[in-house]
Structures are given as C-alpha cells and as structure tokens.
Amino acid sequence: xxxxxxxxxxxxxxxxEANYGMITCAAKDNNSELxxxxxxxxxxxxKAHLKKHGIDKIVDIxxxxxxxxxxxxxxxxxxxxPILWSDALTQALTTxxxxxxxxxxxxxxxxxxxxxxxxxxxxxxxxxxxxxxxSDNSCNDNNVCNSNNSSYLNSDFHLAKTSLYSGKTIxxxxxxxxxxxxxxxPNAIEPSIKLSISKPKIENQDNQDQDxxxxxxxxxxxxxxxxxxxxxxxxxxxxxxxxxxxxxxxGNDLVAADVIxxxxxxxxxxxxxxxxxxxxxxIENLGVSSTAVGASRVAVDLGWVPYRMQVGQTGEKxxxxxxxxxxxxxxxxxxxxxxxxxxIIAINENINAAIMSNCNYxxxxxLFEIVPAITKELKR
Amino acid sequence: MKIFVCVKHVPDSxxxxxxxxxxxIDDKITFLxxxxxxxxxxxxxxxxxxxxxxxASSSLGQAQQSNQIEIIAVSLGTSDAEKTVRSxxxxxxxxxxxxxxxxxxxxxxxxxxxxKAAIEQDCSNQVACEDQSKEQEPAIIFTGRxxxxxxxxxxxxxxxxxxNFPVVNNxxxxxxxxNFSVNRKVIVETLTEGGGRDVYEIxxxxxxxxxxxxxxxxxxxxxxxVKARKREIKILTLSDLLKGSESDNKGAKTEIIDLELFAxxxxxxxIKGNAxxxxxxxxxxxxxxxxxx
Numbered sequence: 001x002x003x004x005x006x007x008x009x010x011x012x013x014x015x016x017e018a019n020y021g022m023i024t025c026a027a028k029d030n031n032s033e034l035x036x037x038x039x040x041x042x043x044x045x046x047k048a049h050l051k052k053h054g055i056d057k058i059v060d061i062x063x064x065x066x067x068x069x070x071x072x073x074x075x076x077x078x079x080x081x082p083i084l085w086s087d088a089l090t091q092a093l094t095t096x097x098x099x100x101x102x103x104x105x106x107x108x109x110x111x112x113x114x115x116x117x118x119x120x121x122x123x124x125x126x127x128x129x130x131x132x133x134x135s136d137n138s139c140n141d142n143n144v145c146n147s148n149n150s151s152y153l154n155s156d157f158h159l160a161k162t163s164l165y166s167g168k169t170i171x172x173x174x175x176x177x178x179x180x181x182x183x184x185x186p187n188a189i190e191p192s193i194k195l196s197i198s199k200p201k202i203e204n205q206d207n208q209d210q211d212x213x214x215x216x217x218x219x220x221x222x223x224x225x226x227x228x229x230x231x232x233x234x235x236x237x238x239x240x241x242x243x244x245x246x247x248x249x250x251g252n253d254l255v256a257a258d259v260i261x262x263x264x265x266x267x268x269x270x271x272x273x274x275x276x277x278x279x280x281x282x283i284e285n286l287g288v289s290s291t292a293v294g295a296s297r298v299a300v301d302l303g304w305v306p307y308r309m310q311v312g313q314t315g316e317k318x319x320x321x322x323x324x325x326x327x328x329x330x331x332x333x334x335x336x337x338x339x340x341x342x343x344i345i346a347i348n349e350n351i352n353a354a355i356m357s358n359c360n361y362x363x364x365x366x367l368f369e370i371v372p373a374i375t376k377e378l379k380r
Numbered sequence: 381m382k383i384f385v386c387v388k389h390v391p392d393s394x395x396x397x398x399x400x401x402x403x404x405i406d407d408k409i410t411f412l413x414x415x416x417x418x419x420x421x422x423x424x425x426x427x428x429x430x431x432x433x434x435x436a437s438s439s440l441g442q443a444q445q446s447n448q449i450e451i452i453a454v455s456l457g458t459s460d461a462e463k464t465v466r467s468x469x470x471x472x473x474x475x476x477x478x479x480x481x482x483x484x485x486x487x488x489x490x491x492x493x494x495x496k497a498a499i500e501q502d503c504s505n506q507v508a509c510e511d512q513s514k515e516q517e518p519a520i521i522f523t524g525r526x527x528x529x530x531x532x533x534x535x536x537x538x539x540x541x542x543x544n545f546p547v548v549n550n551x552x553x554x555x556x557x558x559n560f561s562v563n564r565k566v567i568v569e570t571l572t573e574g575g576g577r578d579v580y581e582i583x584x585x586x587x588x589x590x591x592x593x594x595x596x597x598x599x600x601x602x603x604x605x606v607k608a609r610k611r612e613i614k615i616l617t618l619s620d621l622l623k624g625s626e627s628d629n630k631g632a633k634t635e636i637i638d639l640e641l642f643a644x645x646x647x648x649x650x651i652k653g654n655a656x657x658x659x660x661x662x663x664x665x666x667x668x669x670x671x672x673x
Contacts, residue, residue, distance in 0.1 A: 082578075083546075107573040110550070114534035118541035121489065123634045126533045160634075163642060165405065165529050168397045171639050177632030183533075238583040239546035242567075247574025259672050289672040307593060308575040313393050313528060314415065314592050322670045324662075332394050339644060343670050345662060346648075358644060361665060363651045363658055373659035378673070 003096060005035040005059070007089065007103035007112060008046070011249070015046055017290065018104055018256040020053055020191035022184040026102040027054035027192070029133040035059055037092055039085055040078055043224060051222045052193060058224045059096065063088045064231050080108060081241050086115035088229030093120070093179065095227065100158065102131070105183035106255060117181045125160040125173050126183035127317065129340075132159050158182070166313055167336040186256040187319040188340070247308070251292060254309065258289035260320045260338070262311055263304075264296040266327020266349065266367060270304040275371050276326060282378035294318070294338075296328045312337035326367040330355025347371070381431075383451045384499050384521045385424045386539070387468045388414040389461035390529040403639045407484065411460065413467040416524025418597035419590035423554055424451045424522050425472035425598060430556065450474050452502060456494050458484050462613055469608040470600035476613040477502060479621060485530070486618070487634045492538035497621040502614075517543075517585055520566075525550045525589045536589045546582050549589030557581070 006026050009016045027034055036055045038046065043060045050058060063084050089112060093101060101116065103109040105127045117124035125131075134157050158175040160182055175182075233239075254260065261276045273293060280291040294311040295304070311318055313333035323341035328334060330346070330353055338344070344359035347367045356362045363370055389411050391397065398406040413421075428449045453468035455461050456479040465476035479494050486494070499518055521543075523536040533549070540547030553569035560566070564584040569577045571591055600608070651661050666673045 080572075107571075110533055114537040114549070115547075117534055118492075118537035118547075121538075121541070121632060123487070123489065123632045124532075124534055125634055127531060159637075162531075164531070164636075164639070165391060165397045166393045168642055169399065169405075169639050170642050171403075171636045174635045174637045175633075176635075178630055179632075237546075238586070239548070240581045241578055242581050243577075243579040244572070245577040245579070247572060247576025249574045251574075253573075259666070259670075283666070283673055286673040306575050307571075321672050322666060336393065339642065343665070344646065345665070357648060358646055359648050360646055361651050361662070362648050363662075365655070365658065369655040370658055370662075373655040374662050377656070377659040377663045 002029075002032040002100070003035060003098045004029060004032040004100040004102070005037050005093065005096070005098040006055075007101070007109070008036050008038045008041075008050075009104055009106060009108055010038070010041050013042065013045075015049060016104075016253070016256065018106070018186035018253070020049075020193075021187065021189035022102050022104055023050070023053045023055065024192040025128075025131055025184055025189045026100070028131075029100070032100070032133075033057065035096060035098065037061060037089060039063070039088065047222050047224075053191070055222065058222060059092055059227050060224055061088055061092055061227045061229060063229045079244055082111035082115060083233055083237075083239055083241065084229075084231060086112045086119070087232055090116050090119045091229050092227050096225075099179055101179070101181045103181075103183055105185050106253070109183050113181050113183050120179055122179040122181055123175050123177045124181040124183070125162055125175060127185045128160045128162050128182050129170070129185055129188045130161040131182050131184070134159065163317075163340070166332070167317070167339050185317065185319060186253070187258070248306075252284075252290045254292045254294055254311070254316045255318055256290065257292035257318070257320050259283050259291040259322045259324070260294045260311070260318055260341075261291070261324045261326065261371075262294035262296060262328055262338075263299055263326050263367075264328030264334075265298045265302075267295075267299055267304060272368070273299075273305055275368070275375070279324075279371050279375040279378070282375045286378065289321070296331075296334050310337075325355055325359070326371060328355055329353045330358060381449045381519045382503060383424045383427065383449065384502075384518045385417070385421050385451060385453050385468060385473060386495055386521065386523040386535070387417040387421065387453050387455045387464055388524070388527045388529075389455060389457045389464035390414045390527055393528055397641065399639050399641055403636045404484070405639070407458075407460075411464070413464045414524050414527045414529075416526060416528070416590060416592070417468070418471070418524075419592065419594045420522035420524050420588070421451075421453065421468045421471045421473060422595045422597045423588070423590055424520070426595060427520070427554075427556070428472075431560075434556075435561070452477060454495055454498055455479070456481060456486060456491050456618065458482070462615075465613050466608060467600075469611050469613075470605050471598045472604070473611075475611050477616060478613055479616050479618055481618045485636060488530075488532045488535045488538055489633060490618075490622070492535050492542055493625060494618050494621050495535070495539055496542045497625075498616055501616075501621070519564075519584050521545070521585075521587045523587065523589050525591045536587050540587045543585070543587075545585050545587050547587040547589070548580055548582065550591035551588050552577070552591045552593050554588060554594060 035057045039061045160173045164171045276293045284291045295309045300310045313336040319340045322343045324345045346355040346359040346362045392410040395409040400406045451473045453473035453476045526533045557565035
C-alpha cells in the first residue's frame with residue numbers, strides 16, 4: 001500500500017484550523033495509508049481530531065540538539081528551525097517510505113517543502129488549490145481526466161491545480177516521480193468535517209468532550225510512532241540559526257482567515273486601521289470565523305502597517321470566505337492576492353475605482369461612516 | 381570572487397494573459413525582470429561596493445579588487461530573455477549568461493540543473509579565474525525569493541542541493557560578517573511568520589533568496605544603460621548544458637498540461653441607503669450568504 005503523509009502545523013499546542021482542509025485533500029486517495037507528521041509537540045491531545053479526518057498513523061518526530069548518542073540525557077530542539085526540521089522530515093519520509101507529502105503553503109511550509117524536495121530531488125508544486133491522484137474518480141468534472149489524455153490514465157501520477165501568472169490562470173500540473181510534494185494553499189479546500197470553530201480555547205473543550213465520549217475506540221485505532229531524527233547539522237555546519245526574533249502572533253494568520261477586512265490608501269494613516277481591527281474583533285467575537293485585517297501595498301509602502309499584512313502580488317495570497325476592501329482601489333496586483341475570495345465587498349467613495357466593478361457588493365460611501373456602523377450592528 | 385545572480389524573464393504583472401495551445405500563454409505581451417530578482421541584483425551590487433570599500437587595507441589597490449569581484453547575471457529562457465539579462469547588467473552586473481531554451485517553461489528541477497551547469501562552466505574557465513586559482517566555485521549566488529509567474533518558490537533550494545551550498549530564502553537583511561575577509565561568513569535575516577525574523581550565520585559559498593524590502597532596487601541611469609550595452613552576454617543552450625544528465629532523476633518532474641484563464645464572474649450589486657441601513661445589509665450578507673457569523 002502507498003503511503004501519504006501530511007505535515008501538521010500547530011500554534012500554542014493546538015492544530016491550526018487550516019490543516020484540516022489539507023488533510024481532507026490528502027485523504028481523498030483511498031488507496032493510501034495516511035500519516036500525520038508532527039514535530040516537537042505533545043501528540044496525545046490531537047488523536048481524536050486527526051482520526052476523525054482520516055489519519056491512520058501519527059509520527060511523533062523529535063530532533064535532538066546534539067548529535068551524540070547519549071540516549072538518556074538527550075535534550076531536544078523545541079522551536080522551529082528550517083534546516084533541522086526539513087532534514088528530520090526527510091529522514092522520516094525515507095524511513096516510512098512515504099510517496100506523497102502534503103503541507104501548507106505558509107511561512108513554515110515554504111521553508112520545509114522546498115528544502116525536502118531539493119534533498120530528495122523530488123517534484124514539488126506549491127500553493128495548490130486542489131490535488132487529485134489519477135486513479136481517483138473525483139476528477140470527473142475536470143476535463144483533463146477524460147479528454148484527450150488517455151495515455152496518462154495508465155500511468156501513476158498526481159494532478160495539482162495551482163494559480164499561475166499572478167493569479168490570472170489556473171493550471172493543472174501533472175506530477176510524476178517516486179516521491180511527490182504538494183504545498184496546499186490555506187483555506188483553498190473545505191475540510192470534510194467542520195469540527196469546531198477556530199477559537200483555540202473552545203476547540204480544546206470540544207476536544208476533551210469527544211475524547212471522553214469515544215476515547216476507547218479512538219485510542220485503539222490510531223497508532224503513534226515515535227521517531228527520533230538524527231541531528232546532522234549540530235556541529236560546524238555551514239549554516240547556523242543564531243537567533244529567532246518572534247513575530248507578532250497575537251492576531252490571526254491572514255492566509256488562514258475566513259474573513260479579511262483590508263484597508264487601502266483611503267485609510268489615510270496608521271491609527272485609522274483600528275476601526276478595521278474593531279470590526280474584525282466584532283466578527284471574531286461572534287465565535288464562528290477567524291478574522292484578520294489586511295492592507296494594500298500602498299498602505300504598507302507608506303508605513304501605516306507592517307508588510308506581513310499586505311495582500312497581493314508581492315504580499316499574501318488569500319482565500320477567505322469574505323473579503324471586505326475598504327478604500328482599496330483594486331489594482332491588478334492587489335487582485336492577484338485576493339481574487340479567489342468567495343465574496344468581495346468593496347467600500348469606496350470613488351465609484352470609478354477598479355474594485356467597484358469587480359466585486360460582489362459595492363458601497364459607494366465613506367468607509368469612516370460605514371465600517372463603524374457595521375461594527376455597531378455586529379455588537380447589537 | 382564571483383557573485384552570480386539568477387534572474388528570470390517574466391510577464392509584467394499588469395499584462396493581460398491569453399491562453400494558447402491548451403497550456404501556453406500568448407507571449408506577445410511585456411516581459412521584464414522578475415520583481416524579486418531586482419532585489420537580488422541590487423544586493424549583489426551593494427555587496428561588491430562594500431567589499432571594495434572595506435578591502436582598502438588589503439595589499440591590493442581598489443581598482444584591482446574591483447576587477448576581482450565580478451557579478452554575473454544568469455538566466456534561463458527563450459532568446460528574448462536576453463532583455464532581462466541586459467536589465468540586470470544595467471543595474472550593475474558585469475556580464476551575463478543566457479541559457480537558451482525553446483520552450484518558455486522549464487520545471488524547477490531542470491532549471492536548477494541548468495543553472496548549476498552554467499555557473500560551474502563559468503567558474504572552471506581558467507582565464508576568468510586566473511588571479512585566484514582556488515576560486516573555482518561561486519562565492520554567493522543571489523536569486524529572488526520566487527518568480528511572479530510560476531511562484532514555484534523552490535529553484536534556489538534545488539540549486540543549493542546540487543551544489544551542496546546552504547540556502548536561505550526570503551532574506552530581508554544581508555551583511556558580510558565583521559571578519560568577512562578572514563572567516564568568509566555572512567549574517568542574514570529572513571522574514572518569518574507574523575513578521576518575525578530568523579538570523580543565520582552562513583559560511584560562503586551560499587545561496588541567498590532575496591525578499592521584498594531587502595533594499596531599494598537600483599534604478600539605472602542613462603549612462604548605466606549605455607555602459608551595459610557594451611558588456612558581454614554569453615549564450616549557451618539548455619540541451620548542450622544538460623547533455624548526459626537528463627535521465628538521472630527517475631522521472632521526477634512537473635508538467636503544466638492545462639492552463640485556463642481564471643474567470644471572474646462577479647456581477648457587482650450596489651448596497652444603498654444611510655450608514656445604518658448599509659451596515660444592516662452587510663451584516664445580513666455575512667450571516668445569510670457567507671455564513672461567517
């Protein structure tokens with residue numbers, strides 16, 4: 001039996017919501033055993049959720065700080081280190097004979113997947129919107145599967161959908177090779193089961209309830225394997241991670257948010273972004289969706305907000321359910337980052353702004369009146 | 381010392397893309413130097429200047445040093461990609477190499493192999509390296525963090541694996557170590573989650589993937605453009621470079637078999653009324669249509 005693995009990303013000891021869509025995608029291949037690779041985390045609390053989404057085995061990976069073999073007094077790397085993690089994953093991949101590997105196209109995934117692909121000389125498609133195995137019938141609606149490509153049907157390959165040319169096209173990429181890697185765009189694939197809302201605290205409670213209800217079955221059916229990687233970089237390496245300055249982890253991930261409220265030039269200054277944050281908080285407080293504040297390039301270039309908030313060609317590519325663009329003109333480069341949004345609501349005083357003719361709803365009004373009114377309405 | 385910069389000829393992000401022959405794009409549009417590669421070229425030029433200025437204590441004069449630090453722009457693409465190599469030279473690269481291909485698109489495995497072969501070939505050229513015979517390998521290879529057309533985000537890592545050089549991508553700060561002339565180390569910062577930074581100490585040779593904000597890209601002046609016209613671009617062909625190494629990766633490849641325009645079927649509806657009416661309507665959309673609240 002073929003084996004597929006997913007790299008699970010966690011935050012504060014909780015599985016990030018975006019993982020479930022990726023697992024759903026990887027689990028579509030019924031003829032494959034599904035492994036979850038988790039590095040440096042307590043995996044016990046994850047068992048129920050992972051099992052429900054179709055994970056067969058958890059590989060609990062740890063990386064020793066030193067490369068000596070003193071099994072007993074060994075200490076382990078705790079924080080993310082791209083060099084060590086990618087090497088540990090490569091070792092696990094080989095050990096468990098994994099033939100397809102999935103991870104998220106997040107800052108962490110962008111470090112790990114290409115490093116693993118390069119080490120194994122394996123093909124990799126980043127930022128996939130969907131991935132299907134050729135033997136899978138789920139690609140019926142995909143003309144590639146049943147049109148003039150019958151020769152492909154006899155061989156073993158994956159088809160990955162990804163957006164190319166600044167989001168203007170969707171490509172189907174045929175992937176062949178012994179080991180294949182896929183980076184999945186967060187939020188691009190709907191999870192098979194919506195387990196809970198995105199609030200970590202509530203998810204924990206939810207998790208405990210489920211464990212109490214069905215813990216016996218779950219524990220007997222999911223296998224946990226411990227994997228201690230070799231630290232091949234500890235000594236006199238040509239590359240050393242000497243410091244990790246943590247970013248701001250207080251807000252939600254832009255790429256994983258269900259609702260994004262973005263501000264553009266009409267925001268006028270840094271302070272005004274607070275009204276967008278207030279509105280985002282009001283949505284978040286209703287407890288169903290994760291919400292984040294984004295920005296257009298101009299707001300970043302003028303120094304109003306940090307680069308990590310930028311949506312667009314040279315910023316984040318996002319897939320939210322709702323994108324509310326406040327005073328954003330909607331350049332081609334901005335659309336390159338947000339055109340996959342399900343619903344776009346544009347609020348702009350200028351009816352001639354490009355975004356007003358390429359959205360689902362538009363409001364020709366002053367955002368400084370409308371946004372606080374929405375916040376007020378949400379709090380009612 | 382040789383500093384290489386890998387550059388890519390990509391469609392202008394504002395160009396209208398038309399799909400042709402199922403998986404190709406109509407190439408009668410504007411192509412230019414990949415925006416992230418502008419940071420790469422600029423950083424290479426900055427490094428060269430920095431090394432020349434700080435090398436004054438060495439026994440060599442500045443002029444001689446200047447000749448010993450060479451920036452070479454390398455690109456893989458169809459013959460029109462020569463324009464992009466020329467752009468890199470206008471920004472300050474000393475010369476260029478174009479690996480000519482027939483197909484516009486090559487996957488990243490092939491691209492990295494070809495870039496490696498071209499860089500190696502250039503470094504084994506005794507004439508160019510005669511001053512320091514031990515420098516048979518590149519000192520630093522700069523790339524952009526990704527190309528805006530394919531967004532593969534991986535070629536620099538593959539190049540690193542083929543050379544066995546360390547790689548860092550999305551670099552937003554780069555500086556030679558204070559003892560660079562002795563230890564050949566550089567200190568770089570990469571952008572991480574939530575705007576965090578990872579700081580690496582790397583021993584040359586290495587590969588640096590330039591991220592946005594690493595520097596302010598050089599805008600060539602007219603004299604720069606004129607000077608660049610006289611500089612050499614060496615043309616190689618992909619098939620010559622990769623002779624004998626095509627089939628050693630067990631069928632591992634990616635191939636674009638279908639390309640469709642991403643259709644935007646949005647028909648904008650206006651929401652009218654006073655602020656409170658509009659707010660009510662938007663909240664209703666969030667609740668009933670989007671189901672996010």
